[in-house]
Amino acid sequence: MKKYLWPSIKLTLLLVIVLGGLYPLFLAAVAKLAPGKGDGVTVTHNGRVVGYENIAQKFTDDKYFQPRPSTVDYNAASSGGSNKSAGNPDYLKTVQARIDTFMAHNPDVKKEDIPAELVTASASGLDPHLSPEAAYVQIPRVAKLRGIPADRLKQLVDANTKPPVLGVLGVATVNVLKLNIALDDLK
């Protein structure tokens, strides 16, 4: 073992410098050319930064489209999900409460039409997206409160829907923050 100790220590030091130091520094330098300059992509509205494109934020007002439930209260200084198992009785009560709340705020929606993602917590707690269906289902509420025709809102959701990659791989998503900004800009 002794024969290998010094070579091990020296090789470790050299590799720490290259892999721990130079590699991320090189990437940080290249990232200056990328969207967000490597600091994360932000969204600006009316001249001020209102958030990060890919970090969900809370919208409590019914006049806005609402993102998925978060177990970290949309606080991006941490992240995580509920880790509740499928049959956990306490967890199922939470889901039932979310269904009831949703029904109370969206009286026009039938229960079986509520997309599962609106009553289940996301994995990161920061999921910035909804499926188009989960945005559509909120249209009657937003339309009523804002006095905007529902089909106008549907066009808005469709305009803010990002299709699957190349149209065929993966899922279509709606970014809730961008949708709500577009909603405020409808005047």
Place this chain on the structure above:
Amino acid sequence: MTTEILGVIATYGITLLLAWPLARYIVKIFRGERTWSDFMAPLERLFFKISGINPHEEMNWKQHLKAMLTINLVWFVYAFFALMFQDKLPLNPDGNPGQSADLAFNTAISFVVNCNLQHYSGEAGVTYFTQLFVLAFLQFVSAATGIAALVVVFKAMKEKTTTQLGNFWDIFLKTITRILLPISIVIALIFIFNGMPASFAGKDTVLTMQGDTVNVSRGPVAGFVAIKHLGTNGGGFFGANSAHPLENVNYVTWMTEMVAQVVIPIAMVFALGMFIQRKKFAYVIFGIMTIGMICLLIPSMQQEMAGNPEIAKMGIHQATGAMEGKEVRFGPAATGYWSTVTTIISTGSVCGWHDSTMPLTGLMQLLGMMLNCFYGGCGVGILNYYIYIIIAVFISGLMVGRTPEFMGHKLEAREVKIAALITLLSPFLILAGTALSSWVLSHHPDINWAVKPSAWLNNPGYHGFSEMLYEYTSANANNGSGFEGLGDGNIFWNVSTGFVLILGRFLPIIGPVAIAGLMASKKYVPESAGTLRTDSLTFGAMTFAVIVILTALAYFPALALGPIAEYFSL
């Protein structure tokens, strides 16, 4: 729904397309042929010169293992102290504290052994210094360790009779400079241009649309996530791992991470055939591994896309499947695929929480880690499969009444004993660990030198048992994923899984290297009509049967108490 499945198929297809040329490249490097990456040679020579290493000195299998274990010990000591005193080191913009001794012990071991079981959360438990100079560094070198050990076995299988199996330092360093580093840079660039953070900026504070003040953790994420997957490590930069929108931005980064984590394990299988010039042998192995993966994959995807039956009872339609602990941009099919791949190949990164997946999906995840040989982790996957081959050769030999031979060498008592011990090691570590934690939980729920065991479990009933079983299975398989609801950030779990990690890593590397080394030093027996053909489909099926029977015998009772019972109770 169709586009989700197409996405999964396309991702696997891209992986295969890339694995083939990568395998040819890997073989060229370890045969010492000329490649485009020869411009790295001066740097390698400089490193060897400073370190006082002669890269042309041939080593036997024992010297390989000694060198490998020594440098791993150096990494552990370095990582342990750096993590404990990270608050006093630079690059800590968020002011995070140092780790406690037991947590630093667990974290250091976990990253040294390529596992990345994280009993801390990336946002608050480590600093940028330890993320980069300790954890990302270990992600490179631990993957290179596994590949270097496998290349020794390749060399031993190729030669007729030899004790000269190449130079550990040479194989190890070239794995980093020629394979891991260049590919990681390409992957990281894809991430960066999809908007993944890569700078050293600390937490940002923003005023949201409705006027809340929130903090957003950031950091040098892209480079970390690249090697995290390429090296089948799996440790997340953030707590939410690859479910975090800054660690896995969109479907393109999802596909990239997915390809990155499985491309080397598949390429190593192809490389095996090319290196020892027995391509059919490798194709049969690849076929068996792929069939194994598909057997685990289909139930997982089906279960996740079908949704949670308990939520269906409440009258919710779940057209998009079971969404608890999943992200909309990936969906249930992609998350199911990821959960299978990440458990069979020992990555252990997640893009949706395994704790919240359906019981049968959890069963498939546990099986994936217990088998740990369908493609498997960087290098070590084939080493695990190699042990099953040895057992299969031995049993076949008994069945036909001949002295078993493998690759032109007699397989004798010593090699079979080693293989048998390695086979028994995993069930022993997993089941003894789970039994110990269950005993502490039920008999001493109020001891307070750790967190109270009565508060360990995040879920009641069968699933609670599964949480403990999963943790030891993951530690033994050096996987690193978890049923993360388990309260594992305490002395009991840090120490007990720490020891399982060490044993579950190094013995399954030492075993195959020793067997291969011992066999290669024996007299070469040319193949004859009576030789058992190890490149036939029959032998492939035999190996598959050995794998299935050994696993079922060892784990069925524990699995019946956990995910299987849970499935029938929903």
